[in-house]
Amino acid sequence: MNPIVLAIVVLVVLGLAGGVILVLASKFMAVYEDPRIAQITECLAGANCGGCGYAGCADYAKAIVEGKAPTYKCAPGGDKTNDAINLIMGNDTDDRPSLRATVICNGGVNCGKRFDYQGIQTCAAAAAVAGAVAHAQTAGNAASTIAAGGPSACAFGCLGLGDCTRACKFDAIHVVNGVAVVDRTKCTGCTACTVACPRHIIQMKPIASQPAVKCSSKDKGPVVNKACRVGCIACGLCVRNCPNEAIFLKDNVAVIDYTKCNGCGTCVTKCPKKAIQWVEGSPRPVDSAVPEHKVL
Numbered sequence: 001m002n003p004i005v006l007a008i009v010v011l012v013v014l015g016l017a018g019g020v021i022l023v024l025a026s027k028f029m030a031v032y033e034d035p036r037i038a039q040i041t042e043c044l045a046g047a048n049c050g051g052c053g054y055a056g057c058a059d060y061a062k063a064i065v066e067g068k069a070p071t072y073k074c075a076p077g078g079d080k081t082n083d084a085i086n087l088i089m090g091n092d093t094d095d096r097p098s099l100r101a102t103v104i105c106n107g108g109v110n111c112g113k114r115f116d117y118q119g120i121q122t123c124a125a126a127a128a129v130a131g132a133v134a135h136a137q138t139a140g141n142a143a144s145t146i147a148a149g150g151p152s153a154c155a156f157g158c159l160g161l162g163d164c165t166r167a168c169k170f171d172a173i174h175v176v177n178g179v180a181v182v183d184r185t186k187c188t189g190c191t192a193c194t195v196a197c198p199r200h201i202i203q204m205k206p207i208a209s210q211p212a213v214k215c216s217s218k219d220k221g222p223v224v225n226k227a228c229r230v231g232c233i234a235c236g237l238c239v240r241n242c243p244n245e246a247i248f249l250k251d252n253v254a255v256i257d258y259t260k261c262n263g264c265g266t267c268v269t270k271c272p273k274k275a276i277q278w279v280e281g282s283p284r285p286v287d288s289a290v291p292e293h294k295v296l
Contacts, residue, residue, distance in 0.1 A: 036088055037061045043084040045076035049169050051190030064089065075099070075189035076170075099204035100187045101173065101194060102279055105158040106214035108178025111228040112153035123163040126151060127198035153227035156217045158201060167196035184280055208291040209263040209281025211256065218251040232275040238267035243286050262288045 040061035047057075052073035054060040063069035064085060071085040078098065086092065117126055152159065160178040172186035173193050180193075180202065194202045201216045213232060217224050221233035234252045246260035247267055254267070254276065265283030267276045284291070 034065050036065050039088050040064055040085050043077070043081055043088070044074050045081065045188075047076050047169055047188075047190070049076060049188075049190040049192050050195070051075050051188075051192045075191060078188075098207050099189045100184045100207055101182045101189065101191070101202050102205040102212050103158060103164075103173075103180045103182055104201045104203055104212070104214060104216045105156075105179055106230045106275070106277065107152065107154055107157040107228050108160055108176070110230045111157055111178075112226075113151055114153055115151055117151035121161050123159040123161045123196075124198045126159045126161055154217055154219075154224075154231065156199065156201070156219070157215075157228070157231075159199065163196045163198065164193035164202060167192040173202075205279060206258055207280070208258070209284055210258055210261045210279075210291065211263070211265060211268050211276050212279045213247075213254045213256060213275060214277050215253055215275045217253060220252055224252075230274050232271075233273055235272065237270045237272065238276060241266050241270045244290075258290075260290065262286075262290050264288065 037058070038061075041058050044057040044061060048055075050056070052060045052069070052075075054063060054069070057074075060069060060073065064071055071089060071091065072079075072082045074081050074085075117129070119125055119129055158179045160175050160180070162175050162180075164173050164180050165175060168190075169192065170186050170188050170190070172184075172188070173180055173182045175181070180197075182193075182202075184207075189204065191204060194200070194204065199216070205212060214230070215224075215228075215232035217228070217231050219227070221235065224231040224233050232253045234249050234254070236249060238247050238254050239249060243264060243266060244260050244262055246257045246262070247254055248257070249255070254271075256267075256276075263281060263284045264286045265278070266286070268278065268283070281291075
């Protein structure tokens, strides 16, 4: 037989044999993947923001199908995505209040400084330095006393170095006058900023005409007074004047119970330090019902 023809025949036979082997392998060695994973992945926002707590949309979809995650964690997709996922999973659809990030601090330029921080310009680095210094202080290193609690005079407030800004994929949070500020018209509620903040002062608040206590300090009043012009001093005026008993003191700072708050704004006007502010909306009549939280 002609060597060229023989070579062609051999290649064809090898190709056919290889094809048969691959087909058999795909049948007998295939790893089954639930088709709902792909369906749910298609429903998700596709931002891969990590706000759900998973590495990406595909990982979150797999966790849903495996029963390891709830269906409503895709904040960018909102309730439309939640309903679509529930339909795929055969669940009853359930509306949930849409949440947006709120920075529980209004310090920044309103707060004093202990020293100028010249290290790596990230909140995580500054917080780590503060933690290391505090540890050294407890070990008897007197030279570290000045740095305990970080560069800010308040050991609980915003460090203002923008870790949250870099984590946000929606350009919804920026540092203004030394403190992070959320643009709630851009915020999707993905919670990436809450994860990035080493001080854990970014919280999720329902979209409603209700104020927020913009202070996270747990220090006593006299200490807060010296550190920050707008910090909560736990004077209790807001608690005593709230007509709905929707605000209370915990760890030396006021806390609003949004299931009782009707957004009358009494606490905002009574606060002598202006630590309670409107995040969105405006005052409502004192006898108003608790506002229904918006669902997107």
